[in-house]
Amino acid sequence: MLKTIHIQELKLGMFVQQLQGAWFDHPFWRSSFLLKDQSDLNKLLASNVEHVLIDTEKSLVATTPSGTLEHSVTGKSVNDAMAELRKREIGKPRAQHLSAAEEHQTAMKLINASKASVRHMFNEARMGKAMNAEEALPLVKDILSSIDRSHNAITSLVRLKGKDEYTYMHSVAVCVLMIALARELGLSDEQTLQAGVAGLYHDIGKMAIPDDILNKPAALSEDEFIVMRKHSEFGHAILSRSKQIDEVCLDVCLHHHEKIDGTGYPHKMNGSEISIFAKMAAVCDVYDALTSHRPYRTGWEPGITLHRMTQWTGHFDAHILNAFIKCIGIYPIGSLVKLKSGRLAVVIDQCPTSLLTPVVKVFFSTKSNMHLEPQVVYLSRIGGHDEVIGHEDPRVWGIHDLHTMWANG
Structure with a gap:
């Protein structure tokens, strides 16, 4: 039987099935465990979990009856009860929309908390342990909540990652982008969670790739790339022997490198054979890979990345790619743009009514070749007196710290 108790009633010997609170409000990666260590109990009592x-x-001990019990399930398996709880959770009304700035701190906290947890998940795969998708759901649900409040915040911030943490944080980024894209496509809550979990596990097969290839600080040779391409099949094998992994997750892991013209891998599937989830993952995976800094190359500016992706005929599904651009914005947050006035600006938020009039921070005049006092401009509110005329490459202008102008809240 499942019972919900107040955190102060928790005792050693109790089996914790779920910590009911924000995923990053507690220090535990696994949400289901037998509480047998006093230090773990102390951590829970000191956390924000109620x-x-x-x-x-x-x-191993009896649960003291309490007037604060909120939920009890009898005659059902634990899995059935948890499935019921998940349905109740995802059926709740969506949170009110916030600006990117308002959601910034929560999104950053969530991204930072995800690093150690995803690293732990990947290390378990490297050691040959089975994956359990139920353990990823708290993280995926909190990402979904952040996106529902303001998808612009976390989808832009997750692009910032250290060169030595790419493998882990790329999976978080693809999870975030998959959820945002699922929302844009109008998928159900259940499908959106499936997309998020699939994004989180899509590269799990890289844990079977030798370290000298996976972490090589230079472009791969042809022979090394042949080995790297096996990661999708390795990942499918890992997930096939794991718990609570659905067909969507297996499909995305195996087929996120397929192309609609049939030139992808591993099965050279054409567009009609590739699922919507694998098509989504193809777009999200490539976008994050191209916009991320790697030891051997600098990431592309996000707006330029989207433009180049639209020119790759035969790679992406056009409907999915267009939905992704609408989701991220024609001028994504963090993009360097040039205005009709000759000023350079960085995009700091999207306008909810028009993709063409983002919120920007102006900081440089190309006419006088001088830095300006940074000024936030809502292009949708100035009656056409200024507008974006195109993307600019920060490297051309010698700008190497563009992220500091928008990523610091």
């Missing part, structure tokens, strides 16, 4: 779902059948 209620805990207990499995009384798996607990």
Whole structure:
């Protein structure tokens, strides 16, 4: 039987089935575990978690009856009960929209908390342990909540990653982009969560790739690339022997490198054979890879990346790519743009009513070749007195710290 108790009623010997709170409000990667260490109990009592779902059948001590019980399930398996709880959670009304600036701190906290957890998940795969998608759901749900409040915040911030953490944070980024794209495409809540989990696990097969190839600080040779291409099949094998992994996750892991013209890998599938989820993953995976800095190359500016992706005929599904551009913006947050006035600006937020009039921070005059006092301009509110006329490459202008102008809240 499952019971929800107040955190102060928690005792050693109880089996914690779920920590009911924001995923990053507690220090535990696994949300289901037997509480047998006093230090773990102390951490929970000191956390922001208020209620805990207990499995009384798996607990070693009796659960004290309490007037604060909020949920009890009898006659059902733990999995059935958890499935019911998930349906209740994702059926809740969506959160109110916030600006990117308002969601910034929460999104950053979530991204930072995800690093150690995803690293742990990948290390377990490297050691041959089975994956369990249920363990990824708290993270995916919190990402979904952040996107529902303001998808512009986390989808832009997750692009910033250290060169030595790319493998792990790329998976978080693809998860974020998959969820945002699923929302843009109008997929159901359940499908959106499936897309997010699939994005998180899509590159799990890279844990079977030798370190000297996976972490090579230079472009791969042809022979090394042949080995690297096997990661999708390795990942599918890892997930096939894991728990609670659905067909969407397996499909995305195996087919996110397929192309609609049939030249992708591993099965050279054509567009009609590739699922919508694999088509989504193809776009999200390539976008994040191209905009990320790597030891052997500098990432492309996001707006320029989108433009180049539209020119790759035969690679992406046009409907999916167009939805992605609408989701991220014609001028994504963090893009360097030139205005009709001759000023350079960085995009700091999107306008909810028009993709052509983002919120920008002006900082440089190309006419006088001088830096300006930074000024936030809402292009949708100035009656056409200034407008974006195109993307600019920061490297051409000798700008190497563009992210500091928009990523610091």
